[in-house]
Amino acid sequence: MTLRSAPVTRLPAVLALLAALLASTAPWATAADAPTVSLSTSRAGTGGTITVKGDGWRPRTLLMLLVCGQSSPARGVVGGTNSCANGDGRAVTTDARGGFSRKLPVVEPPRPCPCVVHVASVTGPAKTRSDAVLVVAGHPVKPLPAESEGRLSMVTDARLDGSSGLLTWFGSPPARTLTFTVGNVGTAPVKDPVFQVGTSHGVFAPAYEEQQWRGTVPPGRKARIELPVELTAGAHGNYLVSLKYGGQVLAEQPWGVGRPWGVTLFWALLCVVVPAAVFRIGMAVVDRLRPRDRYVPGRHRGAQRLAELTARLPKARPPRRSPRPAPAQDPAGVAASPTTTLPWFTPDTGPGATTAGQLSAPPDDSRTTKGNT
Structure with missing residues:
Protein backbone atom coordinates (compact mmCIF):
# COMPACT_ATOMS: atom_id res chain seq x y z
CA MET A 1 0.00 0.00 0.00
CA THR A 2 2.84 2.39 0.77
CA LEU A 3 4.57 1.86 -2.58
CA ARG A 4 1.36 2.42 -4.56
CA SER A 5 0.38 5.66 -2.76
CA ALA A 6 3.77 7.37 -3.05
CA PRO A 7 3.37 8.55 -6.70
CA VAL A 8 -0.05 9.97 -5.89
CA THR A 9 1.27 12.13 -3.08
CA ARG A 10 4.02 13.54 -5.31
CA LEU A 11 1.67 14.52 -8.20
CA PRO A 12 0.68 17.98 -6.85
CA ALA A 13 4.32 18.92 -6.35
CA VAL A 14 5.19 17.90 -9.92
CA LEU A 15 2.30 19.97 -11.34
CA ALA A 16 3.35 23.02 -9.34
CA LEU A 17 6.92 22.68 -10.64
CA LEU A 18 5.71 22.49 -14.26
CA ALA A 19 3.55 25.57 -13.80
CA ALA A 20 6.51 27.50 -12.44
CA LEU A 21 8.68 26.46 -15.38
CA LEU A 22 6.02 27.52 -17.90
CA ALA A 23 5.62 30.88 -16.20
CA SER A 24 9.37 31.49 -16.31
CA THR A 25 9.67 30.54 -20.00
CA ALA A 26 6.66 32.66 -21.13
CA PRO A 27 7.65 36.32 -20.72
CA TRP A 28 4.37 37.52 -22.20
CA ALA A 29 2.48 36.06 -19.29
CA THR A 30 4.10 38.53 -16.90
CA ALA A 31 3.91 41.54 -19.17
CA ALA A 32 2.44 44.76 -17.81
CA ASP A 33 -1.27 45.34 -18.17
CA ALA A 34 -0.78 48.75 -19.87
CA PRO A 35 1.64 49.37 -22.75
CA THR A 36 4.74 51.41 -21.98
CA VAL A 37 6.99 53.69 -24.03
CA SER A 38 10.59 54.74 -23.27
CA LEU A 39 12.95 57.16 -25.04
CA SER A 40 16.70 56.99 -25.51
CA THR A 41 16.84 60.62 -24.29
CA SER A 42 14.19 62.94 -22.89
CA ARG A 43 15.73 66.12 -24.38
CA ALA A 44 16.80 66.66 -28.00
CA GLY A 45 17.10 69.44 -30.52
CA THR A 46 15.40 69.88 -33.83
CA GLY A 47 17.03 67.77 -36.53
CA GLY A 48 18.20 65.08 -34.14
CA THR A 49 17.00 61.51 -33.79
CA ILE A 50 15.83 59.54 -30.78
CA THR A 51 15.08 55.83 -30.32
CA VAL A 52 11.62 54.93 -29.10
CA LYS A 53 11.09 51.55 -27.44
CA GLY A 54 7.87 49.96 -26.30
CA ASP A 55 6.72 46.94 -24.36
CA GLY A 56 3.41 45.37 -23.34
CA TRP A 57 1.63 46.09 -26.63
CA ARG A 58 -0.55 43.66 -28.51
CA PRO A 59 1.55 41.34 -30.74
CA ARG A 60 1.68 42.06 -34.47
CA THR A 61 -0.01 45.46 -34.11
CA LEU A 62 0.66 48.51 -36.27
CA LEU A 63 1.58 51.59 -34.22
CA MET A 64 2.01 55.27 -35.12
CA LEU A 65 4.75 57.41 -33.49
CA LEU A 66 4.31 61.21 -33.42
CA VAL A 67 5.87 64.24 -31.73
CA CYS A 68 3.00 66.29 -30.28
CA GLY A 69 2.75 69.64 -28.51
CA GLN A 70 0.33 70.83 -25.80
CA SER A 71 0.31 67.31 -24.38
CA SER A 72 1.15 65.40 -21.25
CA PRO A 73 1.20 61.69 -20.31
CA ALA A 74 -1.63 62.28 -17.83
CA ARG A 75 -3.99 64.22 -20.10
CA GLY A 76 -2.84 62.92 -23.46
CA VAL A 77 -2.84 65.06 -26.60
CA VAL A 78 -5.11 67.93 -25.55
CA GLY A 79 -5.44 69.51 -28.99
CA GLY A 80 -5.81 66.25 -30.88
CA THR A 81 -3.66 65.19 -33.79
CA ASN A 82 -3.64 68.80 -35.01
CA SER A 83 -1.06 69.39 -32.27
CA CYS A 84 1.28 66.72 -33.72
CA ALA A 85 3.88 66.74 -36.49
CA ASN A 86 1.96 64.29 -38.64
CA GLY A 87 4.21 64.66 -41.67
CA ASP A 88 7.28 63.44 -39.74
CA GLY A 89 5.65 60.52 -37.93
CA ARG A 90 6.83 56.93 -38.16
CA ALA A 91 5.03 53.57 -38.21
CA VAL A 92 6.17 50.36 -36.56
CA THR A 93 4.75 46.86 -36.07
CA THR A 94 5.17 45.09 -32.75
CA ASP A 95 6.85 41.69 -32.61
CA ALA A 96 5.40 38.44 -31.31
CA ARG A 97 6.02 39.55 -27.70
CA GLY A 98 4.43 42.97 -28.07
CA GLY A 99 7.64 45.01 -28.14
CA PHE A 100 9.19 47.37 -30.68
CA SER A 101 12.13 49.70 -31.27
CA ARG A 102 12.06 52.56 -33.80
CA LYS A 103 14.06 55.69 -34.55
CA LEU A 104 12.07 58.93 -34.68
CA PRO A 105 13.26 62.31 -36.01
CA VAL A 106 12.91 65.26 -33.61
CA VAL A 107 10.86 68.08 -35.16
CA GLU A 108 8.95 71.06 -33.82
CA PRO A 109 5.23 70.30 -33.46
CA PRO A 110 2.64 72.87 -34.57
CA ARG A 111 1.70 73.70 -30.94
CA PRO A 112 4.03 74.84 -28.16
CA CYS A 113 5.39 72.44 -25.55
CA PRO A 114 5.04 70.64 -23.16
CA CYS A 115 5.65 67.92 -25.77
CA VAL A 116 5.41 64.16 -25.80
CA VAL A 117 6.14 61.25 -28.09
CA HIS A 118 2.65 59.95 -28.75
CA VAL A 119 2.36 56.22 -29.58
CA ALA A 120 -1.08 54.90 -30.59
CA SER A 121 -2.33 51.69 -32.16
CA VAL A 122 -3.73 51.85 -35.68
CA THR A 123 -5.09 48.32 -36.11
CA GLY A 124 -6.89 46.05 -33.71
CA PRO A 125 -10.29 45.93 -32.04
CA ALA A 126 -9.27 48.19 -29.11
CA LYS A 127 -7.37 51.46 -29.44
CA THR A 128 -4.48 51.84 -27.02
CA ARG A 129 -2.02 54.69 -26.51
CA SER A 130 0.93 55.72 -24.42
CA ASP A 131 2.95 58.95 -24.17
CA ALA A 132 6.52 59.76 -23.09
CA VAL A 133 7.72 63.26 -22.19
CA LEU A 134 10.11 64.90 -24.67
CA VAL A 135 11.69 68.33 -24.35
CA VAL A 136 12.32 69.87 -27.77
CA ALA A 137 15.19 72.34 -27.36
CA GLY A 138 14.41 75.80 -28.66
CA HIS A 139 10.65 75.22 -29.05
CA PRO A 140 8.33 77.62 -27.22
CA VAL A 141 6.58 76.44 -24.08
CA LYS A 142 3.05 77.32 -23.01
CA PRO A 143 1.09 76.02 -20.03
CA LEU A 144 -1.64 73.53 -20.68
CA PRO A 145 -5.23 74.76 -20.46
CA ALA A 146 -6.85 74.41 -17.08
CA GLU A 147 -8.76 71.30 -16.18
CA SER A 148 -11.84 73.42 -15.61
CA GLU A 149 -12.45 73.56 -19.35
CA GLY A 150 -15.18 71.43 -20.81
CA ARG A 151 -14.41 67.90 -21.95
CA PRO A 260 -23.70 49.73 -57.92
CA TRP A 261 -25.23 47.25 -60.37
CA GLY A 262 -26.70 50.07 -62.44
CA VAL A 263 -23.21 50.98 -63.66
CA THR A 264 -22.62 47.37 -64.70
CA LEU A 265 -25.94 47.32 -66.56
CA PHE A 266 -25.07 50.59 -68.29
CA TRP A 267 -21.75 49.27 -69.58
CA ALA A 268 -23.38 46.03 -70.72
CA LEU A 269 -25.97 47.95 -72.75
CA LEU A 270 -23.26 50.23 -74.09
CA CYS A 271 -21.32 47.22 -75.38
CA VAL A 272 -24.43 46.11 -77.29
CA VAL A 273 -25.78 49.45 -78.55
CA VAL A 274 -22.53 50.95 -79.82
CA PRO A 275 -21.58 48.00 -82.10
CA ALA A 276 -25.15 47.89 -83.45
CA ALA A 277 -25.08 51.63 -84.21
CA VAL A 278 -21.68 51.32 -85.92
CA PHE A 279 -23.00 48.43 -88.02
CA ARG A 280 -26.05 50.43 -89.11
CA ILE A 281 -23.91 53.43 -90.01
CA GLY A 282 -21.56 51.22 -92.01
CA MET A 283 -24.44 49.67 -93.92
CA ALA A 284 -25.80 53.13 -94.71
CA VAL A 285 -22.40 54.21 -96.05
CA VAL A 286 -22.12 51.07 -98.18
CA ASP A 287 -25.60 51.67 -99.55
CA ARG A 288 -24.62 55.21 -100.52
CA LEU A 289 -21.45 54.13 -102.28
CA ARG A 290 -23.02 51.16 -104.07
CA PRO A 291 -23.22 51.52 -107.93
CA ARG A 292 -26.76 52.15 -109.17
CA ASP A 293 -26.54 50.33 -112.59
CA ARG A 294 -25.78 46.98 -111.04
CA TYR A 295 -28.40 44.82 -109.51
CA VAL A 296 -27.55 43.71 -106.03
CA PRO A 297 -30.15 41.58 -104.30
CA GLY A 298 -31.34 42.83 -100.97
CA ARG A 299 -34.46 43.24 -98.93
CA HIS A 300 -34.49 47.02 -98.87
CA ARG A 301 -33.94 47.35 -102.69
CA GLY A 302 -36.13 44.49 -103.96
CA ALA A 303 -39.34 46.54 -104.31
CA GLN A 304 -37.53 49.45 -105.98
CA ARG A 305 -35.77 47.18 -108.49
CA LEU A 306 -39.03 45.42 -109.36
CA ALA A 307 -40.69 48.75 -110.07
CA GLU A 308 -37.85 49.76 -112.40
CA LEU A 309 -38.08 46.49 -114.35
CA THR A 310 -41.85 46.84 -114.67
CA ALA A 311 -41.51 50.36 -116.06
CA ARG A 312 -39.11 49.14 -118.76
CA LEU A 313 -41.45 46.44 -120.09
CA PRO A 314 -43.40 47.36 -123.31
CA LYS A 315 -46.98 48.17 -122.74
CA ALA A 316 -49.46 45.64 -124.09
CA ARG A 317 -51.75 47.00 -126.85
CA PRO A 318 -55.15 45.54 -127.79
CA PRO A 319 -55.27 43.84 -131.25
CA ARG A 320 -56.75 45.79 -134.14
CA ARG A 321 -60.06 44.53 -135.42
CA SER A 322 -61.01 45.01 -139.14
CA PRO A 323 -64.34 46.71 -139.65
CA ARG A 324 -67.13 44.35 -140.48
CA PRO A 325 -68.76 44.97 -143.91
CA ALA A 326 -72.25 46.22 -143.88
CA PRO A 327 -74.87 43.65 -144.86
CA ALA A 328 -76.03 43.75 -148.50
CA GLN A 329 -79.54 44.90 -149.21
CA ASP A 330 -81.84 43.61 -151.89
CA PRO A 331 -83.71 45.93 -154.30
CA ALA A 332 -86.68 45.85 -152.00
CA GLY A 333 -84.63 47.45 -149.28
CA VAL A 334 -84.45 44.41 -147.02
CA ALA A 335 -81.09 43.51 -145.76
CA ALA A 336 -79.92 40.17 -146.84
CA SER A 337 -78.85 37.70 -144.24
CA PRO A 338 -75.18 37.17 -144.10
CA THR A 339 -73.90 34.10 -145.79
CA THR A 340 -70.69 32.33 -145.64
CA THR A 341 -68.69 32.44 -148.86
CA LEU A 342 -66.50 29.50 -149.57
CA PRO A 343 -63.47 29.78 -151.80
CA TRP A 344 -64.87 27.60 -154.68
CA PHE A 345 -68.58 27.66 -154.47
CA THR A 346 -71.56 29.08 -152.68
CA PRO A 347 -74.58 27.27 -151.28
CA ASP A 348 -76.71 28.33 -154.30
CA THR A 349 -74.32 27.00 -156.88
CA GLY A 350 -72.57 23.73 -157.00
CA PRO A 351 -69.43 22.72 -158.74
CA GLY A 352 -71.36 21.87 -161.92
CA ALA A 353 -73.46 25.09 -162.14
CA THR A 354 -73.00 27.42 -165.11
CA THR A 355 -74.24 30.59 -163.54
CA ALA A 356 -72.31 33.80 -163.68
CA GLY A 357 -71.51 33.48 -160.02
CA GLN A 358 -69.59 30.25 -160.23
CA LEU A 359 -66.03 30.15 -159.23
CA SER A 360 -64.94 26.79 -160.51
CA ALA A 361 -64.30 27.78 -164.16
CA PRO A 362 -64.43 31.01 -166.08
CA PRO A 363 -67.10 31.46 -168.80
CA ASP A 364 -66.29 31.23 -172.44
CA ASP A 365 -66.90 34.84 -173.29
CA SER A 366 -64.66 36.15 -170.47
CA ARG A 367 -61.31 37.54 -171.16
CA THR A 368 -58.27 35.58 -170.20
CA THR A 369 -54.84 36.64 -169.35
CA LYS A 370 -53.36 34.87 -172.32
CA GLY A 371 -53.72 36.33 -175.75
CA ASN A 372 -56.42 38.89 -174.91
CA THR A 373 -55.88 42.54 -174.91
Whole structure:
Protein backbone atom coordinates (compact mmCIF):
# COMPACT_ATOMS: atom_id res chain seq x y z
CA MET A 1 0.00 0.00 0.00
CA THR A 2 2.84 2.39 0.77
CA LEU A 3 4.57 1.86 -2.58
CA ARG A 4 1.36 2.42 -4.56
CA SER A 5 0.38 5.66 -2.76
CA ALA A 6 3.77 7.37 -3.05
CA PRO A 7 3.37 8.55 -6.70
CA VAL A 8 -0.05 9.97 -5.89
CA THR A 9 1.27 12.13 -3.08
CA ARG A 10 4.02 13.54 -5.31
CA LEU A 11 1.67 14.52 -8.20
CA PRO A 12 0.68 17.98 -6.85
CA ALA A 13 4.32 18.92 -6.35
CA VAL A 14 5.19 17.90 -9.92
CA LEU A 15 2.30 19.97 -11.34
CA ALA A 16 3.35 23.02 -9.34
CA LEU A 17 6.92 22.68 -10.64
CA LEU A 18 5.71 22.49 -14.26
CA ALA A 19 3.55 25.57 -13.80
CA ALA A 20 6.51 27.50 -12.44
CA LEU A 21 8.68 26.46 -15.38
CA LEU A 22 6.02 27.52 -17.90
CA ALA A 23 5.62 30.88 -16.20
CA SER A 24 9.37 31.49 -16.31
CA THR A 25 9.67 30.54 -20.00
CA ALA A 26 6.66 32.66 -21.13
CA PRO A 27 7.65 36.32 -20.72
CA TRP A 28 4.37 37.52 -22.20
CA ALA A 29 2.48 36.06 -19.29
CA THR A 30 4.10 38.53 -16.90
CA ALA A 31 3.91 41.54 -19.17
CA ALA A 32 2.44 44.76 -17.81
CA ASP A 33 -1.27 45.34 -18.17
CA ALA A 34 -0.78 48.75 -19.87
CA PRO A 35 1.64 49.37 -22.75
CA THR A 36 4.74 51.41 -21.98
CA VAL A 37 6.99 53.69 -24.03
CA SER A 38 10.59 54.74 -23.27
CA LEU A 39 12.95 57.16 -25.04
CA SER A 40 16.70 56.99 -25.51
CA THR A 41 16.84 60.62 -24.29
CA SER A 42 14.19 62.94 -22.89
CA ARG A 43 15.73 66.12 -24.38
CA ALA A 44 16.80 66.66 -28.00
CA GLY A 45 17.10 69.44 -30.52
CA THR A 46 15.40 69.88 -33.83
CA GLY A 47 17.03 67.77 -36.53
CA GLY A 48 18.20 65.08 -34.14
CA THR A 49 17.00 61.51 -33.79
CA ILE A 50 15.83 59.54 -30.78
CA THR A 51 15.08 55.83 -30.32
CA VAL A 52 11.62 54.93 -29.10
CA LYS A 53 11.09 51.55 -27.44
CA GLY A 54 7.87 49.96 -26.30
CA ASP A 55 6.72 46.94 -24.36
CA GLY A 56 3.41 45.37 -23.34
CA TRP A 57 1.63 46.09 -26.63
CA ARG A 58 -0.55 43.66 -28.51
CA PRO A 59 1.55 41.34 -30.74
CA ARG A 60 1.68 42.06 -34.47
CA THR A 61 -0.01 45.46 -34.11
CA LEU A 62 0.66 48.51 -36.27
CA LEU A 63 1.58 51.59 -34.22
CA MET A 64 2.01 55.27 -35.12
CA LEU A 65 4.75 57.41 -33.49
CA LEU A 66 4.31 61.21 -33.42
CA VAL A 67 5.87 64.24 -31.73
CA CYS A 68 3.00 66.29 -30.28
CA GLY A 69 2.75 69.64 -28.51
CA GLN A 70 0.33 70.83 -25.80
CA SER A 71 0.31 67.31 -24.38
CA SER A 72 1.15 65.40 -21.25
CA PRO A 73 1.20 61.69 -20.31
CA ALA A 74 -1.63 62.28 -17.83
CA ARG A 75 -3.99 64.22 -20.10
CA GLY A 76 -2.84 62.92 -23.46
CA VAL A 77 -2.84 65.06 -26.60
CA VAL A 78 -5.11 67.93 -25.55
CA GLY A 79 -5.44 69.51 -28.99
CA GLY A 80 -5.81 66.25 -30.88
CA THR A 81 -3.66 65.19 -33.79
CA ASN A 82 -3.64 68.80 -35.01
CA SER A 83 -1.06 69.39 -32.27
CA CYS A 84 1.28 66.72 -33.72
CA ALA A 85 3.88 66.74 -36.49
CA ASN A 86 1.96 64.29 -38.64
CA GLY A 87 4.21 64.66 -41.67
CA ASP A 88 7.28 63.44 -39.74
CA GLY A 89 5.65 60.52 -37.93
CA ARG A 90 6.83 56.93 -38.16
CA ALA A 91 5.03 53.57 -38.21
CA VAL A 92 6.17 50.36 -36.56
CA THR A 93 4.75 46.86 -36.07
CA THR A 94 5.17 45.09 -32.75
CA ASP A 95 6.85 41.69 -32.61
CA ALA A 96 5.40 38.44 -31.31
CA ARG A 97 6.02 39.55 -27.70
CA GLY A 98 4.43 42.97 -28.07
CA GLY A 99 7.64 45.01 -28.14
CA PHE A 100 9.19 47.37 -30.68
CA SER A 101 12.13 49.70 -31.27
CA ARG A 102 12.06 52.56 -33.80
CA LYS A 103 14.06 55.69 -34.55
CA LEU A 104 12.07 58.93 -34.68
CA PRO A 105 13.26 62.31 -36.01
CA VAL A 106 12.91 65.26 -33.61
CA VAL A 107 10.86 68.08 -35.16
CA GLU A 108 8.95 71.06 -33.82
CA PRO A 109 5.23 70.30 -33.46
CA PRO A 110 2.64 72.87 -34.57
CA ARG A 111 1.70 73.70 -30.94
CA PRO A 112 4.03 74.84 -28.16
CA CYS A 113 5.39 72.44 -25.55
CA PRO A 114 5.04 70.64 -23.16
CA CYS A 115 5.65 67.92 -25.77
CA VAL A 116 5.41 64.16 -25.80
CA VAL A 117 6.14 61.25 -28.09
CA HIS A 118 2.65 59.95 -28.75
CA VAL A 119 2.36 56.22 -29.58
CA ALA A 120 -1.08 54.90 -30.59
CA SER A 121 -2.33 51.69 -32.16
CA VAL A 122 -3.73 51.85 -35.68
CA THR A 123 -5.09 48.32 -36.11
CA GLY A 124 -6.89 46.05 -33.71
CA PRO A 125 -10.29 45.93 -32.04
CA ALA A 126 -9.27 48.19 -29.11
CA LYS A 127 -7.37 51.46 -29.44
CA THR A 128 -4.48 51.84 -27.02
CA ARG A 129 -2.02 54.69 -26.51
CA SER A 130 0.93 55.72 -24.42
CA ASP A 131 2.95 58.95 -24.17
CA ALA A 132 6.52 59.76 -23.09
CA VAL A 133 7.72 63.26 -22.19
CA LEU A 134 10.11 64.90 -24.67
CA VAL A 135 11.69 68.33 -24.35
CA VAL A 136 12.32 69.87 -27.77
CA ALA A 137 15.19 72.34 -27.36
CA GLY A 138 14.41 75.80 -28.66
CA HIS A 139 10.65 75.22 -29.05
CA PRO A 140 8.33 77.62 -27.22
CA VAL A 141 6.58 76.44 -24.08
CA LYS A 142 3.05 77.32 -23.01
CA PRO A 143 1.09 76.02 -20.03
CA LEU A 144 -1.64 73.53 -20.68
CA PRO A 145 -5.23 74.76 -20.46
CA ALA A 146 -6.85 74.41 -17.08
CA GLU A 147 -8.76 71.30 -16.18
CA SER A 148 -11.84 73.42 -15.61
CA GLU A 149 -12.45 73.56 -19.35
CA GLY A 150 -15.18 71.43 -20.81
CA ARG A 151 -14.41 67.90 -21.95
CA LEU A 152 -16.67 65.75 -24.07
CA SER A 153 -17.00 62.02 -23.68
CA MET A 154 -18.99 59.43 -25.54
CA VAL A 155 -22.21 58.28 -23.96
CA THR A 156 -24.16 55.70 -25.99
CA ASP A 157 -26.19 54.79 -29.10
CA ALA A 158 -23.92 55.80 -31.96
CA ARG A 159 -25.43 54.72 -35.27
CA LEU A 160 -25.56 55.45 -39.00
CA ASP A 161 -28.90 56.74 -40.24
CA GLY A 162 -30.12 56.94 -43.83
CA SER A 163 -30.44 54.65 -46.82
CA SER A 164 -29.23 54.41 -50.39
CA GLY A 165 -31.37 55.76 -53.21
CA LEU A 166 -31.71 55.04 -56.90
CA LEU A 167 -28.77 57.28 -57.82
CA THR A 168 -26.50 55.27 -55.53
CA TRP A 169 -27.44 52.18 -57.55
CA PHE A 170 -25.98 53.99 -60.58
CA GLY A 171 -22.71 54.99 -58.87
CA SER A 172 -23.67 58.10 -56.89
CA PRO A 173 -21.61 58.62 -53.68
CA PRO A 174 -23.22 56.75 -50.75
CA ALA A 175 -24.11 59.04 -47.86
CA ARG A 176 -25.18 58.48 -44.25
CA THR A 177 -25.63 60.52 -41.09
CA LEU A 178 -23.55 59.59 -38.04
CA THR A 179 -25.75 60.17 -35.01
CA PHE A 180 -24.35 59.95 -31.48
CA THR A 181 -24.74 61.39 -27.98
CA VAL A 182 -21.93 63.07 -26.05
CA GLY A 183 -21.75 64.39 -22.53
CA ASN A 184 -19.75 67.27 -21.05
CA VAL A 185 -17.83 65.91 -18.07
CA GLY A 186 -15.98 69.19 -17.48
CA THR A 187 -16.89 72.26 -15.47
CA ALA A 188 -17.18 74.67 -18.42
CA PRO A 189 -19.45 74.66 -21.48
CA VAL A 190 -18.11 73.32 -24.78
CA LYS A 191 -19.02 75.58 -27.71
CA ASP A 192 -18.87 74.50 -31.34
CA PRO A 193 -16.75 71.35 -30.83
CA VAL A 194 -14.71 70.02 -33.73
CA PHE A 195 -14.92 66.28 -34.37
CA GLN A 196 -12.91 64.07 -36.70
CA VAL A 197 -14.82 61.60 -38.85
CA GLY A 198 -12.90 59.01 -40.80
CA THR A 199 -13.75 56.07 -43.06
CA SER A 200 -11.58 53.04 -43.70
CA HIS A 201 -11.90 50.12 -46.13
CA GLY A 202 -10.26 46.77 -45.46
CA VAL A 203 -6.91 46.95 -43.69
CA PHE A 204 -6.26 50.60 -44.54
CA ALA A 205 -6.13 53.25 -41.81
CA PRO A 206 -9.05 55.68 -41.68
CA ALA A 207 -8.74 59.03 -43.44
CA TYR A 208 -10.09 61.63 -41.01
CA GLU A 209 -11.80 64.88 -41.89
CA GLU A 210 -12.65 67.62 -39.42
CA GLN A 211 -16.32 68.54 -39.00
CA GLN A 212 -17.53 71.27 -36.66
CA TRP A 213 -20.83 70.97 -34.85
CA ARG A 214 -22.64 74.23 -34.24
CA GLY A 215 -23.93 74.33 -30.71
CA THR A 216 -23.04 74.43 -27.02
CA VAL A 217 -22.92 71.55 -24.55
CA PRO A 218 -23.36 72.83 -20.97
CA PRO A 219 -21.34 71.15 -18.18
CA GLY A 220 -22.98 67.98 -16.93
CA ARG A 221 -25.38 67.87 -19.89
CA LYS A 222 -25.77 65.69 -22.96
CA ALA A 223 -26.22 66.63 -26.59
CA ARG A 224 -27.41 64.70 -29.62
CA ILE A 225 -25.06 65.34 -32.54
CA GLU A 226 -25.47 64.48 -36.23
CA LEU A 227 -22.58 64.59 -38.70
CA PRO A 228 -22.75 63.73 -42.42
CA VAL A 229 -20.59 60.91 -43.79
CA GLU A 230 -20.02 60.43 -47.52
CA LEU A 231 -17.94 57.98 -49.53
CA THR A 232 -16.50 58.33 -53.01
CA ALA A 233 -18.55 57.63 -56.13
CA GLY A 234 -18.87 53.95 -56.94
CA ALA A 235 -17.69 52.81 -53.50
CA HIS A 236 -18.85 49.35 -52.40
CA GLY A 237 -17.86 46.79 -49.81
CA ASN A 238 -17.39 46.85 -46.04
CA TYR A 239 -16.35 50.19 -44.50
CA LEU A 240 -15.69 51.34 -40.94
CA VAL A 241 -16.70 54.83 -39.79
CA SER A 242 -14.61 56.18 -36.88
CA LEU A 243 -15.29 59.22 -34.69
CA LYS A 244 -12.51 61.03 -32.80
CA TYR A 245 -12.48 63.97 -30.45
CA GLY A 246 -9.45 65.30 -28.63
CA GLY A 247 -7.26 62.51 -29.97
CA GLN A 248 -9.55 59.82 -28.57
CA VAL A 249 -11.69 57.43 -30.59
CA LEU A 250 -15.25 57.84 -29.31
CA ALA A 251 -17.13 55.41 -31.58
CA GLU A 252 -16.76 53.06 -34.54
CA GLN A 253 -19.60 51.91 -36.75
CA PRO A 254 -19.48 49.30 -39.58
CA TRP A 255 -21.04 50.24 -42.90
CA GLY A 256 -21.82 47.73 -45.65
CA VAL A 257 -22.23 49.34 -49.08
CA GLY A 258 -23.80 47.37 -51.93
CA ARG A 259 -22.33 47.17 -55.40
CA PRO A 260 -23.70 49.73 -57.92
CA TRP A 261 -25.23 47.25 -60.37
CA GLY A 262 -26.70 50.07 -62.44
CA VAL A 263 -23.21 50.98 -63.66
CA THR A 264 -22.62 47.37 -64.70
CA LEU A 265 -25.94 47.32 -66.56
CA PHE A 266 -25.07 50.59 -68.29
CA TRP A 267 -21.75 49.27 -69.58
CA ALA A 268 -23.38 46.03 -70.72
CA LEU A 269 -25.97 47.95 -72.75
CA LEU A 270 -23.26 50.23 -74.09
CA CYS A 271 -21.32 47.22 -75.38
CA VAL A 272 -24.43 46.11 -77.29
CA VAL A 273 -25.78 49.45 -78.55
CA VAL A 274 -22.53 50.95 -79.82
CA PRO A 275 -21.58 48.00 -82.10
CA ALA A 276 -25.15 47.89 -83.45
CA ALA A 277 -25.08 51.63 -84.21
CA VAL A 278 -21.68 51.32 -85.92
CA PHE A 279 -23.00 48.43 -88.02
CA ARG A 280 -26.05 50.43 -89.11
CA ILE A 281 -23.91 53.43 -90.01
CA GLY A 282 -21.56 51.22 -92.01
CA MET A 283 -24.44 49.67 -93.92
CA ALA A 284 -25.80 53.13 -94.71
CA VAL A 285 -22.40 54.21 -96.05
CA VAL A 286 -22.12 51.07 -98.18
CA ASP A 287 -25.60 51.67 -99.55
CA ARG A 288 -24.62 55.21 -100.52
CA LEU A 289 -21.45 54.13 -102.28
CA ARG A 290 -23.02 51.16 -104.07
CA PRO A 291 -23.22 51.52 -107.93
CA ARG A 292 -26.76 52.15 -109.17
CA ASP A 293 -26.54 50.33 -112.59
CA ARG A 294 -25.78 46.98 -111.04
CA TYR A 295 -28.40 44.82 -109.51
CA VAL A 296 -27.55 43.71 -106.03
CA PRO A 297 -30.15 41.58 -104.30
CA GLY A 298 -31.34 42.83 -100.97
CA ARG A 299 -34.46 43.24 -98.93
CA HIS A 300 -34.49 47.02 -98.87
CA ARG A 301 -33.94 47.35 -102.69
CA GLY A 302 -36.13 44.49 -103.96
CA ALA A 303 -39.34 46.54 -104.31
CA GLN A 304 -37.53 49.45 -105.98
CA ARG A 305 -35.77 47.18 -108.49
CA LEU A 306 -39.03 45.42 -109.36
CA ALA A 307 -40.69 48.75 -110.07
CA GLU A 308 -37.85 49.76 -112.40
CA LEU A 309 -38.08 46.49 -114.35
CA THR A 310 -41.85 46.84 -114.67
CA ALA A 311 -41.51 50.36 -116.06
CA ARG A 312 -39.11 49.14 -118.76
CA LEU A 313 -41.45 46.44 -120.09
CA PRO A 314 -43.40 47.36 -123.31
CA LYS A 315 -46.98 48.17 -122.74
CA ALA A 316 -49.46 45.64 -124.09
CA ARG A 317 -51.75 47.00 -126.85
CA PRO A 318 -55.15 45.54 -127.79
CA PRO A 319 -55.27 43.84 -131.25
CA ARG A 320 -56.75 45.79 -134.14
CA ARG A 321 -60.06 44.53 -135.42
CA SER A 322 -61.01 45.01 -139.14
CA PRO A 323 -64.34 46.71 -139.65
CA ARG A 324 -67.13 44.35 -140.48
CA PRO A 325 -68.76 44.97 -143.91
CA ALA A 326 -72.25 46.22 -143.88
CA PRO A 327 -74.87 43.65 -144.86
CA ALA A 328 -76.03 43.75 -148.50
CA GLN A 329 -79.54 44.90 -149.21
CA ASP A 330 -81.84 43.61 -151.89
CA PRO A 331 -83.71 45.93 -154.30
CA ALA A 332 -86.68 45.85 -152.00
CA GLY A 333 -84.63 47.45 -149.28
CA VAL A 334 -84.45 44.41 -147.02
CA ALA A 335 -81.09 43.51 -145.76
CA ALA A 336 -79.92 40.17 -146.84
CA SER A 337 -78.85 37.70 -144.24
CA PRO A 338 -75.18 37.17 -144.10
CA THR A 339 -73.90 34.10 -145.79
CA THR A 340 -70.69 32.33 -145.64
CA THR A 341 -68.69 32.44 -148.86
CA LEU A 342 -66.50 29.50 -149.57
CA PRO A 343 -63.47 29.78 -151.80
CA TRP A 344 -64.87 27.60 -154.68
CA PHE A 345 -68.58 27.66 -154.47
CA THR A 346 -71.56 29.08 -152.68
CA PRO A 347 -74.58 27.27 -151.28
CA ASP A 348 -76.71 28.33 -154.30
CA THR A 349 -74.32 27.00 -156.88
CA GLY A 350 -72.57 23.73 -157.00
CA PRO A 351 -69.43 22.72 -158.74
CA GLY A 352 -71.36 21.87 -161.92
CA ALA A 353 -73.46 25.09 -162.14
CA THR A 354 -73.00 27.42 -165.11
CA THR A 355 -74.24 30.59 -163.54
CA ALA A 356 -72.31 33.80 -163.68
CA GLY A 357 -71.51 33.48 -160.02
CA GLN A 358 -69.59 30.25 -160.23
CA LEU A 359 -66.03 30.15 -159.23
CA SER A 360 -64.94 26.79 -160.51
CA ALA A 361 -64.30 27.78 -164.16
CA PRO A 362 -64.43 31.01 -166.08
CA PRO A 363 -67.10 31.46 -168.80
CA ASP A 364 -66.29 31.23 -172.44
CA ASP A 365 -66.90 34.84 -173.29
CA SER A 366 -64.66 36.15 -170.47
CA ARG A 367 -61.31 37.54 -171.16
CA THR A 368 -58.27 35.58 -170.20
CA THR A 369 -54.84 36.64 -169.35
CA LYS A 370 -53.36 34.87 -172.32
CA GLY A 371 -53.72 36.33 -175.75
CA ASN A 372 -56.42 38.89 -174.91
CA THR A 373 -55.88 42.54 -174.91
